[in-house]
Each structure stands twice: as structure tokens, then as C-alpha cells.
Amino acid sequence: MTQHALIQARDLHKYYPIKTGMFKPNQCLQALSGASFDLYAGQTLAVVGESGCGKSTLARLLTMIEQPTAGQLTLDGIDLGDAHQKEVAKKLRQTIQMVFQDPFGSLNPRQKVGDILQEPLLINTDLNANQRRERVLELMQRVGLRDEHIHRYPHMFSGGQRQRIAIARALILKPKIVVLDEPVSALDVSIQAQVINLLIELQQELGLAYVFISHDLSVVRYIADQVLVMYLGKPVEQGLSEAVFNNPQHPYTQALLSATPQANTGRKRKRIRLTGELPSPLSPPTGCSFHPRCQNAKAQCKITAPVMKQHGDISVACLLVE
Amino acid sequence: MALLEITNLTVDFATAHGSLRAVDQVSLSLDAGDIVAIVGESGSGKSVAMLALMGLLPWTATITADQMSFDGNDLLTMAPKQRRAIIGKDISMIFQEPMTSLNPCFNVEYQISEVLARHFGGRRRSYKHRVIELLEKVGIPAPETRLKAYPHQLSGGMSQRVMIAMMIACEPKLLVADEPTTALDVTIQAQILELLVELQKTNGMALVLITHDMAVVAETADRVVVQYAGQQVENRPVSELFNNPRHPYTEALLSALPEHAQEKTLNAIPGVVPGQLDRPVGCLFNPRCEYAQDLCRQQPPQKNEGILCHFPLPIKPLPPKAISQGETQVIS
Numbered sequence: 001m002t003q004h005a006l007i008q009a010r011d012l013h014k015y016y017p018i019k020t021g022m023f024k025p026n027q028c029l030q031a032l033s034g035a036s037f038d039l040y041a042g043q044t045l046a047v048v049g050e051s052g053c054g055k056s057t058l059a060r061l062l063t064m065i066e067q068p069t070a071g072q073l074t075l076d077g078i079d080l081g082d083a084h085q086k087e088v089a090k091k092l093r094q095t096i097q098m099v100f101q102d103p104f105g106s107l108n109p110r111q112k113v114g115d116i117l118q119e120p121l122l123i124n125t126d127l128n129a130n131q132r133r134e135r136v137l138e139l140m141q142r143v144g145l146r147d148e149h150i151h152r153y154p155h156m157f158s159g160g161q162r163q164r165i166a167i168a169r170a171l172i173l174k175p176k177i178v179v180l181d182e183p184v185s186a187l188d189v190s191i192q193a194q195v196i197n198l199l200i201e202l203q204q205e206l207g208l209a210y211v212f213i214s215h216d217l218s219v220v221r222y223i224a225d226q227v228l229v230m231y232l233g234k235p236v237e238q239g240l241s242e243a244v245f246n247n248p249q250h251p252y253t254q255a256l257l258s259a260t261p262q263a264n265t266g267r268k269r270k271r272i273r274l275t276g277e278l279p280s281p282l283s284p285p286t287g288c289s290f291h292p293r294c295q296n297a298k299a300q301c302k303i304t305a306p307v308m309k310q311h312g313d314i315s316v317a318c319l320l321v322e
Numbered sequence: 323m324a325l326l327e328i329t330n331l332t333v334d335f336a337t338a339h340g341s342l343r344a345v346d347q348v349s350l351s352l353d354a355g356d357i358v359a360i361v362g363e364s365g366s367g368k369s370v371a372m373l374a375l376m377g378l379l380p381w382t383a384t385i386t387a388d389q390m391s392f393d394g395n396d397l398l399t400m401a402p403k404q405r406r407a408i409i410g411k412d413i414s415m416i417f418q419e420p421m422t423s424l425n426p427c428f429n430v431e432y433q434i435s436e437v438l439a440r441h442f443g444g445r446r447r448s449y450k451h452r453v454i455e456l457l458e459k460v461g462i463p464a465p466e467t468r469l470k471a472y473p474h475q476l477s478g479g480m481s482q483r484v485m486i487a488m489m490i491a492c493e494p495k496l497l498v499a500d501e502p503t504t505a506l507d508v509t510i511q512a513q514i515l516e517l518l519v520e521l522q523k524t525n526g527m528a529l530v531l532i533t534h535d536m537a538v539v540a541e542t543a544d545r546v547v548v549q550y551a552g553q554q555v556e557n558r559p560v561s562e563l564f565n566n567p568r569h570p571y572t573e574a575l576l577s578a579l580p581e582h583a584q585e586k587t588l589n590a591i592p593g594v595v596p597g598q599l600d601r602p603v604g605c606l607f608n609p610r611c612e613y614a615q616d617l618c619r620q621q622p623p624q625k626n627e628g629i630l631c632h633f634p635l636p637i638k639p640l641p642p643k644a645i646s647q648g649e650t651q652v653i654s
Contacts, residue, residue, distance in 0.1 A: 215508060255509065256509065
């Protein structure tokens with residue numbers, strides 16, 4: 001199979017300068033350092049980690065809202081470094097779309113559903129009103145909304161329905177990649193299941209590639225092909241979903257998995273307790289950034305920063321994993 | 323005698339479209355040291371029932387109950403002033419969003435000592451040591467340095483700990499936690515739940531946990547109340563409920579979890595919780611129930627062996643190995 005990757009990310013970095021005072025030098029916040037992955041059509045990459053680990057920064061880079069400080073990002077075969085011409089960038093933006101976490105905040109309350117869904121077409125295509133309406137109705141049906149909903153405002157819908165509208169809006173330009181930023185974490189389990197089923201159906205039908213950002217590991221395990229676990233802006237473990245979930249190597253992944261509650265009353269489990277919270281990314285710990293919270297930390301962890309190394313099916317950034 | 327005894331609590335809201343029944347004949351009985359979870363989708367009246375107990379509902383709400391007593395006091399006939407002396411002291415509540423339930427204008431010390439001064443009298447300043455002690459108890463590192471911190475300087479997990487410190491300041495007999503971990507990361511969620519259970523054990527406090535996360539319920543609660551559209555549909559011990567759900571709604575909720583998925587589709591429950599204007603005739607769950615029959619569409623069900631259903635699911639025979647109720651082991 002010589003299919004080319006829809007997203008090729010090589011060693012992506014994003015730093016934000018932070019002003020500390022008028023005469024002091026700017027500090028540098030490393031929001032993302034060294035993420036690399038390939039994503040093919042029809043596949044799902046899940047990005048997992050606590051809040052503040054750089055998941056959303058990655059999403060902003062992929063959707064071209066911001067430019068990476070360093071590293072190479074290729075979308076659909078076009079290197080973003082070459083895509084400074086407006087035309088190329090505009091075309092590329094149509095191939096990658098995003099669904100946001102909060103279905104109550106991401107839809108304009110003063111626009112009707114029909115207008116919300118038409119707007120991308122109005123900006124990016126030269127379809128006439130009838131064609132636009134047709135496309136909107138077709139997509140509304142596909143995501144499980146009824147035709148009469150086209151004249152309603154977002155406040156008239158439940159959370160699950162609003163998320164369907166957001167998904168329809170993301171798909172209206174026929175993108176190849178969809179970035180899903182915690183698409184189901186604001187929903188109830190029953191509705192969550194409806195939306196996940198819809199996402200999987202759409203993926204199979206349209207051959208979409210998903211970048212699925214989430215902190216709910218039970219959902220990730222269910223939907224993802226590949227998993228990327230991040231801690232403080234750095235990837236710590238990466239690999240096929242099965243391999244990572246069945247045999248996690250990095251102590252942080254192990255802790256995350258053991259902290260996820262399971263709907264099973266009978267089983268005894270060992271729980272790894274993570275003490276403390278995420279350190280500030282402005283002054284990350286020396287060496288391995290996870291060492292202050294790691295139960296296996298040795299003296300060398302405080303000094304040497306680990307790099308990603310391949311161990312069988314997964315790559316891990318940990319000094320102690322052999 | 324039970325610590326908390328609620329029978330047939332009903333809450334109606336007066337709205338522009340007529341009266342809306344948010345809670346319908348809910349009963350709850352709790353002893354000291356119990357952990358009860360109330361689960362259900364949003365719109366099931368979980369929070370409203372508990373807010374009614376706290377007396378925190380707006381004037382549009384009409385609360386009726388056959389009985390609502392706490393620790394021998396009848397909450398229905400009690401004078402408001404007396405009731406306020408109990409609320410916050412013997413019964414306290416943690417809310418869902420830690421970031422918005424703290425007052426942004428006051429520092430941590432002020433907010434916690436205010437509770438103490440209000441219920442035990444004296445000056446706020448005199449409770450400084452007690453505040454430090456409380457912050458230590460909920461696991462905030464270097465509490466002395468956090469006294470003057472304002473809520474915006476704290477992370478989500480930290481704010482929730484401050485909320486908990488405030489709520490346990492008067493050593494309540496009953497703590498109501500309304501989705502205490504929904505807004506938090508899994509690692510912080512595990513820490514907060516552990517903290518709540520530990521406090522419950524050491525103080526002999528009763529805990530009501532409102533949540534829609536079945537996994538959290540399975541790991542913490544002793545007993546589960548499942549609520550749907552304001553009605554209590556099932557009320558059973560946690561291991562029984564998870565191994566053998568008897569109400570179709572409970573079964574549907576459990577099988578919607580991703581970890582219970584058999585194939586590449588999840589068993590979603592079709593439709594949504596009925597609202598004010600689309601309440602079905604008969605059993606409220608019938609439009610979404612896969613077992614619904616004609617009787618379900620005509621007549622509302624009565625409690626049948628404690629389960630609100632015309633046709634409760636059969637009792638499964640016990641699995642060959644008796645299931646051992648294991649505590650989660652903590653290594654660190």
C-alpha cells in the first residue's frame with residue numbers, strides 16, 4: 001500500500017514568548033516540543049493527557065490557526081513551510097476542519113442552523129443559494145437532524161443535537177481531516193454513545209482521518225487506532241492503541257490508565273497514585289519532566305532528559321524502560 | 323433511626339408554559355456512613371432533588387413531601403432561621419464547577435473562616451489555625467502560603483479541594499457532592515474521590531454523590547439510585563445493580579459505556595430525556611425502551627419489587643464464583 005499520509009508531523013515545536021516585565025527578557029513557554037506522527041485516511045489518532053499538556057496547541061497547529069516555531073508539518077502532501085502563498089493555504093484549510101468541545105459555546109446563538117452550516121460554503125465556494133441549501137439539507141440528514149431544523153436557533157437544541165450541528169459544519173466542505181477537541185466530554189453517556197457511533201459511521205463512509213483529543217481513556221480505547229500520550233508539551237508514549245492500552249510502558253501512561261475509573265464492581269485493581277499536579281510549563285523540571293510525580297524516579301531521571309525510543313510496537317520516552 | 327429520611331419528594335416549577343414536574347415522588351433514606359450515588363442523564367432531576375433538601379431552590383419551585391427529616395428534625399415545618407443553622411453545618415454541598423462556586427473577590431482564608439464564624443460564632447481571624455488544618459487535611463501542599471490566594475490563582479483540582487475544605491469545616495453529618503469531579507482531569511478526579519471516601523470513613527459522614535459517570539459510581543458508592551425524568555426507577559446496592567440491572571433504563575445506561583461495547587458500534591439509547599412539553603403517556607421511558615409494549619404506552623408503571631417498571635428484567639442467577647467486593651488497593 002503506497003498511500004501517502006494525510007498528516008505528516010516531524011518534530012513539531014511551539015513556543016510562546018511570555019512578557020515578564022518592561023526591562024526583563026521575555027520568558028519562553030514551551031507549549032509543545034517534539035511531536036511527530038503520521039496519520040492516514042480512515043484512521044484515528046488520539047491525543048491524551050492532562051489539561052495543560054499541549055493537546056490543544058497541537059490542534060491549533062494542525063488546523064493552521066498558528067504556525068509551528070520549528071519542525072515540519074505536511075498536510076495532504078503539501079509542506080506547510082511552502083504554503084505561505086494565500087491560495088495554497090486557503091485550499092489546505094478546507095481539507096482540515098475542527099469540532100470543538102463545548103457545543104453550547106461553539107455555535108453562534110444569533111444564527112439559524114441553516115446559516116451556520118451555509119457560512120463555510122458562502123466563504124469558500126461559489127455555489128448558488130439552491131445548491132448550498134441542497135448540500136446543507138443533505139448533510140443535516142446524514143448527521144441525524146430533520147429538515148425543519150434548518151430554521152431553528154442553537155438554543156432550541158439539546159447538547160447532543162448541537163454537537164451534531166457542529167459535526168455537520170465541520171464536514172460541509174468535504175474535508176479529509178477532522179480535528180475533534182474533546183467532542184463528547186460535555187455529553188451524557190447515552191448521548192455520548194450516539195455521537196461516537198455517528199463519528200465512526202462518518203469515518204467509514206467518507207474515509208476521514210480523525211485527530212481525537214480527549215482525556216477520557218475509555219472512549220479513546222474504543223475509537224482510536226493510534227495513541228499519543230503527552231505530558232507537559234512532550235510526547236511520552238506513542239503507538240498502536242491496542243499495544244499502548246494492553247501494555248503501557250511509560251509510568252505516566254500507567255498512572256493515567258489506573259486513575260480511570262471502571263464500571264466494574266468486582267475487580268481488584270492496583271492504583272498508582274499520582275501526587276501533586278502538573279508543574280508550570282514556564283519552569284519545567286530538569287531532566288525527565290515527569291520525575292517529580294513518578295514513582296520509579298531514579299537519580300539519573302533528574303539530570304538526563306529522555307528521548308523517544310522504539311520498543312516493539314510503541315515508542316516511549318523514559319530512561320528506565322529497556 | 324436513619325440520618326436522612328425523604329419520602330415522596332416532589333418538586334414542581336411554575337413556568338410560562340404551566341407547571342413542570344422536575345422531581346416526582348423520590349424517596350431516599352440514608353444512615354451515617356453510607357455512600358449513595360444518584361445517577362441519570364442531565365434533566366433527570368438529580369440536582370433539583372438535592373437542592374430541595376438544601377432549601378436552595380428559587381421561589382418558583384413548590385416542594386411537597388410526605389416526610390423530609392434530618393437527624394430527627396423535620397425540615398418541612400422548620401423555621402427558616404433554624405434551617406439555615408443546619409444547612410452548611412450539618413448538611414453541606416459541593417457543586418459541580420469548582421472555578422465558579424468560589425467567590426472570586428475573596429481569598430481562601432476569608433471564604434473558609436467565614437463558614438466557621440457563621441456557625442460557631444466569634445471572629446473570622448480567630449479561625450486561622452483551623453483553616454490551615456483544614457487545607458492540610460484536603461491535601462493542599464504548604465497551606466500557609468495558600469491562605470491569601472484568590473480563586474483565580476488556583477487550578478481546578480486545587481479549587482475543588484478548597485471547596486471541600488470549606489464544606490467539611492463544620493464536620494457535617496451529610497455531604498452532598500454534585501458532580502464533584504466532572505470538570506477535572508482523571509488523575510485529579512481519582513485524588514478527589516479518594517479524599518472524599520477517606521473523609522467519609524474517618525468522620526463517619528454520609529455522602530450523597532450525584533454523577534452521570536457510571537464508572538465513578540462503581541468504584542465509590544455502596545448503593546445506587548437511578549433517576550429518569552424526575553422519577554426514581556431503581557434503587558439497589560451497587561454490585562447487584564451492575565451485575566444484574568433490572569430496569570431497562572439502567573441496563574441501557576450500562577451498555578452505552580464504551581468499555582461494554584461488543585462490536586464497533588456502541589449501544590446508544592435513542593432519543594433524549596423528555597422535556598416539559600413532550601412527556602409521553604404511560605411509562606416515561608417507553609419511547610426509548612427496547613422492551614416497551616402496549617401496556618407501557620398506556621399506563622404509568624407502579625413500583626414493582628422496588629423497580630419502577632411494568633416488566634422488570636429477570637433476576638439473573640448468581641455467577642458460579644461469588645464476586646468479592648474488593649477495595650481498590652493504593653500503592654505509592
